[in-house]
Amino acid sequence: MLSEKSRPVIAQTLGVVAERIPHITPEFYRSMFEARPDLLDGMFSRANQKNGTQPQALAGSIAMFASHLLNHPDSYPDEVLSRVAHKHASLGLKPEEYPTVHEHLFKAIAADLGDAATPEVVAAWDEVYWLMADALIKLEKGLYASQANDVMFAPYRVVSKDEVADGALAFDLEPADGTPMTPAVAGQYVSVQVTVPDGLRQPRQFTLVPSEPGHRRVVVREDPQGEVTPVLHRDVAVGDVLEVSNPYGDVVLDPDSRAPLVLVSAGIGVTPVLAFLDQLVREDPEREVLVLHADRSEAAWPCREQVREYVSQLPNARLVSWLGTPGEGDHEGRMDVTQVEIPTGAEVFMCGPLSFMQSVRSQLIDAGVPCRAIHYEIFGPDLWMLHDEARAA
Numbered sequence: 571m572l573s574e575k576s577r578p579v580i581a582q583t584l585g586v587v588a589e590r591i592p593h594i595t596p597e598f599y600r601s602m603f604e605a606r607p608d609l610l611d612g613m614f615s616r617a618n619q620k621n622g623t624q625p626q627a628l629a630g631s632i633a634m635f636a637s638h639l640l641n642h643p644d645s646y647p648d649e650v651l652s653r654v655a656h657k658h659a660s661l662g663l664k665p666e667e668y669p670t671v672h673e674h675l676f677k678a679i680a681a682d683l684g685d686a687a688t689p690e691v692v693a694a695w696d697e698v699y700w701l702m703a704d705a706l707i708k709l710e711k712g713l714y715a716s717q718a719n720d721v722m723f724a725p726y727r728v729v730s731k732d733e734v735a736d737g738a739l740a741f742d743l744e745p746a747d748g749t750p751m752t753p754a755v756a757g758q759y760v761s762v763q764v765t766v767p768d769g770l771r772q773p774r775q776f777t778l779v780p781s782e783p784g785h786r787r788v789v790v791r792e793d794p795q796g797e798v799t800p801v802l803h804r805d806v807a808v809g810d811v812l813e814v815s816n817p818y819g820d821v822v823l824d825p826d827s828r829a830p831l832v833l834v835s836a837g838i839g840v841t842p843v844l845a846f847l848d849q850l851v852r853e854d855p856e857r858e859v860l861v862l863h864a865d866r867s868e869a870a871w872p873c874r875e876q877v878r879e880y881v882s883q884l885p886n887a888r889l890v891s892w893l894g895t896p897g898e899g900d901h902e903g904r905m906d907v908t909q910v911e912i913p914t915g916a917e918v919f920m921c922g923p924l925s926f927m928q929s930v931r932s933q934l935i936d937a938g939v940p941c942r943a944i945h946y947e948i949f950g951p952d953l954w955m956l957h958d959e960a961r962a963a
């Protein structure tokens with residue numbers, strides 16, 4: 571809980587700090603990577619640094635946390651903390667690194683705010699930072715402790731590499747040493763680390779899709795502008811060994827809920843849907859499920875046959891598709907949820923590009939679905955959550 575001393579100072583300065591974040595973050599990252607270039611080797615995504623999304627996500631989340639502390643003094647924004655802790659743990663972040671971010675972030679804040687960064691203001695924001703850092707460290711410790719091993723990355727051999735749609739490959743991976751495997755919950759991801767052409771190690775997260783027991787399987791769509799997916803597509807061959815983390819991620823089905831499910835995806839966002847459908851076939855086949863998918867065409871839709879197969883094994887499931895190519899889907903063009911009946915009391919899970927999820931979420935809210943019942947997985951730093959008061963609440 572924020573101290574009585576800091577509370578008014580944060581209330582007074584939150585507006586200006588939040589507004590200055592886009593100006594503070596470039597300096598924060600520049601100075602941190604100058605002092606610690608090793609953090610770009612096997613920890614931070616260089617691509618996210620270039621496009622600026624991660625710096626904003628990190629610093630923005632602190633302002634959002636401060637806002638939550640002011641509006642809800644007795645609680646923490648659990649959903650936000652959990653997402654960040656899972657992402658951090660999938661990268662092997664250690665508590666010792668928190669002072670590094672603190673040092674460079676606060677240097678950048680002081681430089682940007684100038685005279686306005688009085689000792690009182692700095693002390694109040696320090697408190698916010700360490701409240702958030704301590705909450706994250708605690709969650710991350712719990713996540714590490716729940717793993718079957720204490721290694722960050724274990725070696726996995728590529729057993730097969732199959733095309734599952736235009737531009738999308740499925741990699742089947744088996745352990746290449748005796749490291750015990752943590753069982754994954756449907757919807758979770760792993761970090762896969764590769765060495766990019768200039769020698770830097772770069773981890774990225776990929777959702778686990780159904781695989782045979784004792785294997786891990788991921789589906790990767792090539793982003794020609796990306797650093798990691800072209801390496802996986804072009805340079806990694808069957809028989810090669812990849813570094814793979816334990817499974818993390820908190821966008822999973824509630825084991826106690828029997829509510830109807832609506833699984834919404836676009837493009838490669840189908841991967842968590844595959845994992846959920848597989849779980850439902852095994853554990854809850856009678857569940858009412860509506861699967862909604864949008865894609866450019868049938869050929870671009872990853873694992874389309876597998877989705878259909880799962881739906882056919884679930885007597886109360888239905889699949890509706892929107893495809894950009896005439897005649898191939900149930901509907902043509904963009905997803906429009908007014909074209910289907912959303913089951914009353916449904917829990918919704920969404921995964922796909924941010925603009926797609928924003929549009930579908932508005933449509934669902936218009937259709938009467940409470941925003942609390944809408945869960946989503948974003949591939950990449952989550953800038954949405956930070957601007958979404960409903961999620962911070």
Ligand code: HEM
Nearest residue numbers: 613614615618624627628631657667668671703950951952
């Ligand atoms: C990701 C917040 C400390 C490394 C993130 C994200 C947020 C965040 C909001 C984006 C999560 C997502 O949506 O995917 C924070 C906060 C911190 C903190 C509030 C301190 C209180 C640290 C530290 C490090 C670190 C100490 C390491 C030195 C990373 C990395 C990512 C990340 C590597 C993944 C994204 C990427 O590579 O672009 N953090 N973080 N964070 N954070 Fe932190």
